[in-house]
Amino acid sequence: MFEMELPASLVDDVHKLGAEAARAECVAAALKGVLDGSGGDRKSLMEAALPRMEGAKARLSVELDAKLVQEYQAFCEHKDLRPDVLLAGALVGKLHPAELRPAAAHAQDAAGGASSQAAAPPAPAPAPVAEWGFLQRLATASNVLIQTVIALLLVVATGYLAHRHYHRFDGTWTRDYSLSDKTHQLLANLKKPVVIVTQWMPETQLQVEVIEKVKDLLEEYAHGSAQVKVKDIPALINPKAAEKAFQDLGLKQPEKFNDVIIACGDRQKTASLDSLYEADYGGGQFGMMGGGPQTMKAFKAEEALTSSIQNVMQDRRPCLYFLQGHKEPSLEDAGGRGEQDGISLLKQKLESGENWDVKAWSSRTERAVPDECDCLAIVDPGQKLLPEELDSVRKYLERGGRLLCLLEPSRERDVAGLEVFLRTWGVEVTNGYVIEPSRKARLVVEVAPGMADARIYQDLLKFVARDYGHHPISEKLGAAPPMFWQACGVDKLASAPPELEVTPLAKSTAESFIRTNLSLESDRLVPGEDRAGPISLAVAVEKKLAGAGDGAGQRKARLVVIGNSIQVRDWCQGRFGASDLVLNSMRWLLEQEHMISIEAKKPESHKLSVESNEMENLVWVRNVSLFGMPLCSALFGFAVWFLRRR
Amino acid sequence: MEASSSAAAVAAAPAFASNPARARAGTFGSVVGSFFRQLLTLTWRELTAYFFSPMAYVILTPLLLFTGYIFFISFREASQQAGALEMRHFISLFNFLGMFVAPLLTMRLLAEEKKSGTFEMLVTAPVSDVGIVLSKYIASVLLWIFFLLPGAVYVWILKKFGANPEYGSILCNYVGLILLVGVFLAEGILFSAFTGNQIVAGISSFIALFLLYLVGYVKPNSNWAGVDWNEVFKFMSLFNHYQNFEKGVYDTRDIVYFASLIVFFLFLAVKVVESRRWR
Structure with a gap:
């Protein structure tokens, strides 16, 4: 018995044939027609069957030759066709031949348009579309x-x-493209447009890497607020076009490349590329002995840029006064007491880089410290300050003023008269040279044999501080330790009053010592003459002023004393870590150190650890990537082709 | 390759051809269910047609050869300089390769059905045109994803040599690559639907992709009608939208752009297939 589920209408038609024998004959003829192709081509059969296949089904049962049935099933299996659809098509051909269109008719339909349809003989059952x-x-x-x-x-x-209306989601696991909440908050509250302009000209591979990261970061700033516009002026365009581009933006063109200029209205601040990352110098000696930075240790651009935006958004520019008139280094050009000995470069840096006003205060002509002074700086005075002048400074501090003192040892004791004054603020200044024999702190490590003792002695006076105290100033010094040269000792006074909070900022190593007898030139500690290290080189002092508010709003006097002034000299600018100590101190004095504090990102190392001489590894990688995988694919393809061919 | 794979699938699909639920009730749920069963069957048939023909391997082998060569060269340079091999730069290579591979994958999809005459049967069968186009598209996308899988071996090699790959960025790259090449494939199917000639479909599809690539470089420097046309052309460029994915950033603008183009091309492809009924 042959049984199959077929469209109910077809089954009905078969039943209408009457006797069992007639039905069986019809079905057998249909099956044979499929097998020998006389019933129509497969495509036509299926097309004829498909419209009926969607309707209701009924079971057709007839007595057929088992061999024929087997042959039919094998045929369908071999051709990967559904037996019921094919049989339905064949039955349609038998019972309703008008519905069965040969393949030629399809081809004609496909090839010919309406005109050819008209010319062709009329089809037995034209498709609806033809009408x-x-x-x-x-x-x-x-x-x-x-x-x-x-x-x-x-x-x-x-x-x-x-x-x-869009959202961005940082998909990196290290959150390389995510701004901190502080930055988001600042950007969300921007009321005025901020323009960030860059002009890149990388010189080293490290700079290329840093610039790429800075560009990505700036893009996130631009996405963070519609008020932020980022403009990159190509460095290689002609100078006139660059000048015009800066003019159009209302900005002064910087003299060097690789600075990020942040501008808001008429205010602008510059962040140099070097300030946006911490470099790892590897085995080199702090960039002073050649070699330069090799890798990026930390990426701190977000802190720098967000602080800069906040800075240019401020309503009032902080005002710094430098004491003048006592043979201090000059604020104007290189001058003062010698070539490149002035502090004009620092002034430029503070004005354009930090967006601060820098002015001179001549205490001889203007007795009181100006009211608008936010911070007073006294840099290595060569003459004694008069008691009245010191009194003005004291009064200024006592009303919540801020003072930065940079001192130098001198053969004449207390030349400026500041030692006594600073003792009242809990600071002990030791007039002598700090000598640093430790190799890890010295800037010059290799000393040629036969070099004069004097030279060796001079080299011992030049060093970097490696030991920092826990203070906002020193915590941000990072990998750029400040350099000292012929520094004097500055420490907390043992009998400092408790209301004075004195914190050492930087110290020399335990191997160092301080020599107060400046006529000695030995490079070793002289017992009885020298005092053994570590020697404190800078301190920060804070005094909360009584009756001037409570808590965070309480006014306080702040004071930073550094036992060296080379950090601010023109000849030292641009050198390794030269002014970071001073800048950090000024920011702390102006209470800008916590304006924005964003943790620097430490770049993840993606470096391969394959030694170049390990050829075996390279051969392995080559075999896998270049031969192994393509060969596997080719073999699979060949196997498929071979099997199908059989 | 079985010329009439979809037509055979139609005949072999029990899901839609004999779906009593659809025939009787026709409720929304059953119609949707039937559609997805139909889609699944057709997609499966398309996919098996890919894998049981040498076609997939003919494309995959040179692809692996080329990417393997680039990977090995990059790896050797990075290791000799003790440098970093950024996997994202390597993966982004695939977007250019996709421009060549996508037309190869799609040129035969509908054009071949037309040439072999099975297309007529397909469109007269009780299968929706959406189902036909969508199944072919999904199968080609799945094949493309299969082509991308060997990339995991490169990541494994990097990990083996301590390169510490950024998995988040790599995943984002792959998502972007699937979306980008998803647009290529949708566009390829559209061109395949237009013509019965595979070569014409493939070449015209490649030319259209190349134009979409070039559009990013068009800078008319014009503000006509108050519109910054540089930005408009930049927005239209497919590859500009891939850049965020390359970095490891998901941006809804890019996702919406790719998705809308895919839907648009597939919509047009369905309309072209439908047009056979009334043209």
Whole structure:
């Protein structure tokens, strides 16, 4: 008994044939027609069957020759065809031959248009589409065209809306492209437009890497607020075009490349590329002995840029006064007491880089410290300050003033008269040279044999501080330790009053010592003459002023004393860590050290640890990537081809 | 390759051809369920047609050869200089390769059905045109994802040599690559639907992709009608939208852009397939 589920209408038609024998004969003929191809080609059979296959089904049962049935099933299995669909098509061909269109008719339909249809002999059962007139076709075509135009408009509208309202999600595990909450908060509250301008000209591979990261970061700033516009002026365009670009932005063109200029209205601040990252110098000696930085130790651009934006948004520029008139280094050009001995470069840096006003205070002509002074700096006075002048400074401090003192040892004791004054603020100044024999702190390590003792002695006076105290000033010094040269000792006074909070900022090593007898030139500790290290080189003092508010709003006097002034000299600017100590001190004095404090990102190492001489590893990688995987794919392909061929 | 894979699938698909639920009730749930079963069957047939023909391997082998060569060269240079081999730069190479591979994958999809005459049967069968186009598209996307899988071996090699790959960025790159090449494939299917000639479909698809690539470099420097046309052309460029993915950033603008283009091209492809009924 042959049984199969077929379209109910077909089964009914078969049943209408009457006797069992007639039914069996019809089905057998249909099966044979499929097998020998006389019933029609497969495509026509399936096409004839498919419209009926969707309807209700009924079971057809007839007595057939088992061999024929087996042959039919094997045929369907071999051709990967459904037996019921094929049989249904064959039965349609037998019972309703008009519904069965030969393959040639399909080909003709596909090849010919309406005209050829007209010329061709009429098909036995034309498809519904053939009955469509021109207007119906035109209407359908117009409908499709309108749908297409609407779809296109929807794509454009979606793109426009998506462009206006979008979200970004940093998919990196190290959050390389995420701004901190502090930055987000600042950007969300920007009321005025901020322009960030860059002009890149990398000189080293490290700079290329840093610039790439800075560009990515700036892009996040631009996405963070509509008020932030980032403009990159190509460094290689002609100078006039660059000048015009800066003019259009209302900015002064910087003299050197690789600075990030942050501007808001008429205020601008510059962040140099070096200030945006901490470099790892590897085995080199702090860049003083050649070699330069090799890798990025930490990426701190976000802190620098966010602080800069906050800085230019401030309503009032902080005002710094430098004491003048006592043979201090000059604020104007290189001058003062010698070539490149002035502090004009520092002044420029403070004005354009920090967005502060820098002015001179001549205490001989203007007795009181100006009211607008936010911080007073006294840099290595060569003459004694009069008691009245010191009194003005004292009064200034006592009303919540800020003082930065940079001192130098001198053969004449207390030349400026500041030692006594500073003792009242809990600071002990030791007039002598700090000598640093430790190799890890010295800037010059290799000393040629036979070099004069004097030279060796001079080299011992030049060193970097490696030991920092816990203080906002020193914590940010990072990998750029400040350099000292012929520094004097500055320490906390043992009998400092408890209301004075004195914190050492930097110290020399335990191997160092301080020599108060300046006529000695030995490079070793002289017992009885020298005092053994470590020697404190800088201190920060804070005094909360009584009756001037409580808690965070309480006024306080702040004071930083550094036992060396080379950090601010013109000849030292741009050298390793030269002014970081001073700048950090000034920021702390102006209470800007906590304005924005964002943790620097430590770049993840993606470096390969393959030794170049390990050829074996390289051969392995080559075999896997270049030969192994393509060969596997080719073998699979060959196997498929071979199996199908059989 | 079985010329009439989809047509055979139609005949072999029990899900839609004999779906009593759809025939009787026609409720929304059953219609949707039937559609997805139909889609699944057709997609599976398309996919097996890919893998049981040498076609997939003919494309995959040179692809692996090329990427393997680039990987080895990059690896050797990075190791000799003790430098970093950024996997994201390597993966982004695939977006250019996708421009060549996508037309190869899609050119045969509908064009071949037309040439072999099975297309007529396909469109007259009780299968929706959306199902036909979508199944072919999904199968080609799945094949593309399969092509990307060997990339995991490169990541494993980097990990083996202590390069500490950024997995988040790599994943983001792959997502971007699937979306970008997803657009290529959708566009390829559209061109395949237009013509019965595979070569014409492949070449015209490649030219269209190349134009979409070049559009990012068009800078008319014009503000006509108050619109910054540089930005408009930049926005239209497919590869500009891939840049965020390359870095490891998911941006809704890029995702929406790719998704809307995919939907648009597939919509057009469906309309072209439908047009056979009334043209």
